[in-house]
Structures are given as C-alpha cells and as structure tokens.
Amino acid sequence: MNDASLPSAPLAGVRVLDLSRVLAGPWCTQTLADLGADVVKIERPMRDGAGGDDTRGWGPPFLRDRHGHDTAESAYYLGANRNKRSVTVDIAQPAGQALIRRLVERSDVFVENFKVGDMARYGLDSASLLALNPRLVYCSITGFGQTGPYRDRAGYDYAVQGMGGLMSVTGPSRQEIADDAPGGGPQKVGVAVADLFTGMYATTAILAALRHRDATGLGQAIDMALLDTQVAMLANLGANYLATGVAPQRAGNAHQNIVPYQVFEVSDGHMILAVGNDGQFARFCEVAGRPELAGDPRFCRNADRVRNRAVLVPMLAEIMRRRRKSDWLESLEAAKVPCGPINDLAEVFADPQVQARGMTVSSPHPLADDLRLVASPMKFSKTPVQYRRPPPLLGEHTDEVLRELGLNAGEVAALRSSDVV
Incomplete structure (x- = not known):
C-alpha cells in the first residue's frame, strides 16, 4: 500500500464521508475506497477510554506490534477499514456538526448507520444535507429502514438472520438431528452475512445514484435496511415459498432444489x-x-x-x-x-488457486512491519483495485483533513481544547 492515488482508479475523485461503524457501513465504504474513492471515516473522539468504531475493541485477536505485543487494533476492525482516513469529531456538539457540514459541502457521498432520527437531531439528516449539497448521495443503513412499524428498533445481524428467515433454513434437517439435541435446531451463518450483503447492496445503490447524479446533477437519499436485504438474499428459497405457499425447512448440507x-x-x-x-x-x-x-x-x-x-x-x-x-x-x-x-482457513490461504488469485495483501502499518489482510475479489483489466492505505489509527488524519478544509493550527488547537475533535 502507498499513499499515491492512481489516476486510473474507477472512483478517483469521489469523496465519501463515512459516519458508519461496525460492519455493514464500513464494508460498503471499504469497497468504495478499494475502488479509489477518498473515504474519510468520522469516529468518536477518545474520552475516558472509549471512542472510535466499536469494532476497534472487538478482540482478541488484535494486531501485534513489532515486539509481539497486542495493540488496540482488532483484526475485526482491520478487516473492514483499509484505504480510509480517520478523523475524530464529536457530532453531539454544535461545532462538530458544523465541521461535518463543511465536509459535506465538498463530498459526493455520505454514509451513516445511526438509528432512525439520530441524524435529524444533529441536523445531519438527508433533507438537511441535500439542501446544503444537492449533488450529495446520502446513504442510510439501519436494521429496519426509515419507514414501517420497526423503524425505531435497533437492528443487529444475528437478530435479522432470525427475523428474515435465514436461520429457519440453516442447520441440520430434522431428519438428521432433533431440534432439542446438542447441535440441533436453527443455526446462524458463520459470518455476519446480513451486514455484509447490506454493505454490498449499499455499494451498488451508491454507484447507481452517482451515475444518476452525473447525468442529472442531482443527488438523492438511499434507504438500506438489514431486514430488507436478508429477505432479498433468500433468493430461490424465497421464490420457492412465493410459488407454493410452503415454507422451506432446514436441509442441512443438502440443496433444496438439486440432488445430489x-x-x-x-x-x-x-x-x-x-x-x-x-x-x-x-x-x-x-x-x-x-x-x-x-x-x-x-x-x-x-x-x-x-x-x-x-x-x-x-x-x-x-x-x-x-x-x-x-x-x-x-x-x-x-x-x-x-x-x-x-477446507479450514489455514487450508484456504494455503490453497494454490487462492494464492494465484492474490487473495491476501500485505502492507506496512504504523504499529507493525507487516499487516496481512484479505484482498478484494474484484479484478479489473484496466483499473485494478488499489491498496493505498492501511486501516487508520483512531484520528490519525484529523489534522490533515481539517487543514484541507482551510483550518489553521490555532483553529484546530481550539477544537481540540474544547473536545470537538
């Protein structure tokens, strides 16, 4: 990875302001960053030992430093935040909200995954920011969307896998093992697929909205929900139910429609x-x-x-x-x-096909000599994915980005002294 942006990057020149955390939003913005977008990740300043994206502390495992000691950077966080710049801003303060609005004026995309209504309390909702920058593509990611009876609920991948039907078709079939037996009953998928699929659908929606913006000059709001995505990704199983009225059951490791x-x-x-x-x-x-x-x-x-x-x-x-x-x-x-x-994951990364396809990438990191990450699966003939930056330390680029906004050293110091950044 290096800091030099290649002009051939598909999204070179696109500026993304990322107020998301955990997985669905960061997965979306990492994909945009891999494609060349300048992604500025806004995080909570560290106060009383807490701050930043929640996943920074979701370990072990953590990145190990040059001396073999654990750092504060979890592997979970590292896996979804490369190619971004981290800026700490307290958006609960009016001065912090003003900074976000200044950043919005020069941004193409805004991504957030706050609960419904939180952004409006800060004056950072889609209506307010589109009035400020009509060319903005504003993407909200929530558990249940901006409308409907569940709109105010917090949404989490695990719960959505259950509510959205995925767990009803995942796990051993009743012929293989009884629900009340050890290991029986519904199972979640081994990774947070509702989050990951929502991140990818959000990426697709943002790219489509950017194309519309480039054609018309107008941005728009995108409303992404984990539950909607989970229902959509049932794919053939959802179609099976709608065609017959019969709910598919767990089939274990078998396929519902193909044998063997x-x-x-x-x-x-x-x-x-x-x-x-x-x-x-x-x-x-x-x-x-x-x-x-x-x-x-x-x-x-x-x-x-x-x-x-x-x-x-x-x-x-x-x-x-x-x-x-x-x-x-x-x-x-x-x-x-x-x-x-x-294969287990050791066998996966040792597989000659996986190695030939370059599915790992290494880079220096401020705290370690060699950081290994899973590479992007996107392969382009003319505009390859770029690995420009390692996942940022908390607030690593705050001064850099504020200088780009035109703030001088005294103004930045004042913001720091008042705990805005």
Missing part, C-alpha cells in the same frame, strides 16, 4: 458433491461404478432425484464411504463433476 448436492462422508473424512445437471449425474454414476443409476426412472432427471431424495441419498452415501477423499476428488474432477474439499 451436499456433503458426503468418505472413508477418510468428508467432501462436497455438487451435481448441477443430469449430464453431471450420469458422469458421477460412471465414476462411482453404478452407471445404471443414471438410467433409473426414479433418478434420471433432477426433478425425479429431488422427489426420490430419501431413496437415492442413502444409496449414494454408502457408495461414497468406500473410497478416500483424494481418490474421489481426482476421479470426479477428471470427469468434470463438481466437487470439493471442506
């Missing part, structure tokens, strides 16, 4: 078999030494296999247990039948 498409036990562990069409099923049967299964009228088409899942899957499970994982993977890959191992 699940985890199978093999002689030395487990692996994934992901047969996506009838041709692949026929090739699997050849590799498995059971070609007659592909011609069985109960199994020859996917719709038949789904209807006869309870008959077919136990047959396949018995076949799969006869051979080692490496044998299955080699044979199935040669036959172009989708399959794969179940």
Whole structure:
C-alpha cells in the first residue's frame, strides 16, 4: 500500500464521508475506497477510554506490534477499514456538526448507520444535507429502514438472520438431528452475512445514484435496511415459498432444489458433491461404478432425484464411504463433476488457486512491519483495485483533513481544547 492515488482508479475523485461503524457501513465504504474513492471515516473522539468504531475493541485477536505485543487494533476492525482516513469529531456538539457540514459541502457521498432520527437531531439528516449539497448521495443503513412499524428498533445481524428467515433454513434437517439435541435446531451463518450483503447492496445503490447524479446533477437519499436485504438474499428459497405457499425447512448440507448436492462422508473424512445437471449425474454414476443409476426412472432427471431424495441419498452415501477423499476428488474432477474439499482457513490461504488469485495483501502499518489482510475479489483489466492505505489509527488524519478544509493550527488547537475533535 502507498499513499499515491492512481489516476486510473474507477472512483478517483469521489469523496465519501463515512459516519458508519461496525460492519455493514464500513464494508460498503471499504469497497468504495478499494475502488479509489477518498473515504474519510468520522469516529468518536477518545474520552475516558472509549471512542472510535466499536469494532476497534472487538478482540482478541488484535494486531501485534513489532515486539509481539497486542495493540488496540482488532483484526475485526482491520478487516473492514483499509484505504480510509480517520478523523475524530464529536457530532453531539454544535461545532462538530458544523465541521461535518463543511465536509459535506465538498463530498459526493455520505454514509451513516445511526438509528432512525439520530441524524435529524444533529441536523445531519438527508433533507438537511441535500439542501446544503444537492449533488450529495446520502446513504442510510439501519436494521429496519426509515419507514414501517420497526423503524425505531435497533437492528443487529444475528437478530435479522432470525427475523428474515435465514436461520429457519440453516442447520441440520430434522431428519438428521432433533431440534432439542446438542447441535440441533436453527443455526446462524458463520459470518455476519446480513451486514455484509447490506454493505454490498449499499455499494451498488451508491454507484447507481452517482451515475444518476452525473447525468442529472442531482443527488438523492438511499434507504438500506438489514431486514430488507436478508429477505432479498433468500433468493430461490424465497421464490420457492412465493410459488407454493410452503415454507422451506432446514436441509442441512443438502440443496433444496438439486440432488445430489451436499456433503458426503468418505472413508477418510468428508467432501462436497455438487451435481448441477443430469449430464453431471450420469458422469458421477460412471465414476462411482453404478452407471445404471443414471438410467433409473426414479433418478434420471433432477426433478425425479429431488422427489426420490430419501431413496437415492442413502444409496449414494454408502457408495461414497468406500473410497478416500483424494481418490474421489481426482476421479470426479477428471470427469468434470463438481466437487470439493471442506477446507479450514489455514487450508484456504494455503490453497494454490487462492494464492494465484492474490487473495491476501500485505502492507506496512504504523504499529507493525507487516499487516496481512484479505484482498478484494474484484479484478479489473484496466483499473485494478488499489491498496493505498492501511486501516487508520483512531484520528490519525484529523489534522490533515481539517487543514484541507482551510483550518489553521490555532483553529484546530481550539477544537481540540474544547473536545470537538
């Protein structure tokens, strides 16, 4: 990473004022920053040992310094805040609100994830800021949106995974394990997918609004909600319910609409078999030494296999247990039948394909010689993703950004003495 901005960056020249924290908002703004936008992250000043983005303290693990000691920078925070500049401002104070408005005048995008009504109390709501800068794209991210009976509730990923239906279809099926058994019942996804999807939908919405702004000269307000996103990302399962009126149930590691498409036990562990069409099923049967299964009228088409899942899957499970994982993977890959191992993260980052795709990035950090982060998955032929800055220390760029606003050293000192920044 370096501080030099490359002119070829897709969002070079776009200025983003980021008043979000935790994950959905920061994930959105990190994506914009990776694409070249100048993202200024506004954080609470440190007071009585508390301040900044909440996730700075969400550890261990924490970044280790050059002497092997934990710093105050959590891995969670580091994973969602690269390429940004951090400025501390107390927006509860009128002088802090005035600073934000000055920054808004020179910004293209404003992102916040405060509870509904909080921004209006500070005079920083979308109506006020669009009146100040009509070209502004103002994106609000909340649990439940700016309208509806739940608008005033705080929203969290875990609760939204439950409310939005995801947990009702995640976890072992009732045939595999009873709800009251250890490990039974609904399960959340292993990462905060409602937050992450909302961040990505917000990114898409912001880019669309910028294109509209460039065509018309007018900005607009974007209302993003975790619950809306969670409902939308049910995808085929949501469509299944709307088409039939029957709520899909948990299917464990199986697919609701495709068979065989699940985890199978093999002689030395487990692996994934992901047969996506009838041709692949026929090739699997050849590799498995059971070609007659592909011609069985109960199994020859996917719709038949789904209807006869309870008959077919136990047959396949018995076949799969006869051979080692490496044998299955080699044979199935040669036959172009989708399959794969179940890797832990050490195996993921050691995988030659992951390494060849450059899915880690290293940079110096003010507190460490080498900071390793997960890279962006976006690959461009002409405008590559830029890694210009490591995740900032709290308030690291306050003086720099205030100087860009035209404040002199005395004015900045006065703001510090009054605990505004």
